[in-house]
Amino acid sequence: MSIYYKMVFGILVTEVSVFSVLALPLPSKIRKPLVSVLVRPFLNDVIQMAIKCMLGFVLLLFVDSVNRLYTVKQELDAVNPAGAYSSSRMEVLSRKFFAQRNMYLTGITLFLTFVVVRTFNLVRELLQLKDHYQISSPDYDTTAKEKRNVELKKELESQITERDAEIERLKEKAKALQKEI
Known part of the structure; x- marks a missing residue:
C-alpha cells in the first residue's frame, strides 16, 4: 500500500x-462539551482550507483508482482466457484487486466525510x-428560579x-x- x-x-x-463518538447515546452534559471540543479546530480558516485540499486529493485518488480499475479490466479481458491460471492472468487479477481496494478505500472515505x-x-x-x-420549559433549572x-x-x-x-x-x-391651619 503506497503512502497516499x-x-x-x-x-x-x-x-x-x-x-x-458522535453516534454514542451520551447525556447532554457530556455531549455538549465534547461537541464544542470537536468543533473548535474546524472554526480555523487554515484548517478548513487544509481539509478541503485533503478531500480534493482524496477525490483525485478516487478518480485515479476508478480509471486504473477500468484499464486493468480491459487488460484482463485481453488476457487469453484459455490459460486460466497463467502467471500473466494472476498478475492482472492481483492488480485488479489492488485497484478495487484503492477505489473502495477512497470512495468510503469520501462518503464517510459527508x-x-x-x-x-x-x-x-x-x-x-x-x-x-429547557430555557422555555417551566421546570427549567429550579435553582435559577429560586435565585x-x-x-x-x-x-x-x-x-x-x-x-x-x-x-x-x-x-x-x-x-x-393641619397644625398651621
Whole structure:
C-alpha cells in the first residue's frame, strides 16, 4: 500500500472514530462539551482550507483508482482466457484487486466525510434545540428560579420600606400642615 493510501486509511480511521463518538447515546452534559471540543479546530480558516485540499486529493485518488480499475479490466479481458491460471492472468487479477481496494478505500472515505459532517451538524442542532427547550420549559433549572425569586423578594421588600418611609414623611407633613391651619 503506497503512502497516499496509508494516509487515506488514517483519515478513514479518524472519521470512523469521530462518527462513533458522535453516534454514542451520551447525556447532554457530556455531549455538549465534547461537541464544542470537536468543533473548535474546524472554526480555523487554515484548517478548513487544509481539509478541503485533503478531500480534493482524496477525490483525485478516487478518480485515479476508478480509471486504473477500468484499464486493468480491459487488460484482463485481453488476457487469453484459455490459460486460466497463467502467471500473466494472476498478475492482472492481483492488480485488479489492488485497484478495487484503492477505489473502495477512497470512495468510503469520501462518503464517510459527508456523513460525519451531516451527523455533526445534526448533533449540534439537537443540542441547540434542547437548550432552547429547557430555557422555555417551566421546570427549567429550579435553582435559577429560586435565585430569581429571592432577588425579586429583596427588591419588593426594599420598595415596601421606601414606600412606608414615604408614607410616614407625608403623614408628618400632613400633621404639620393641619397644625398651621
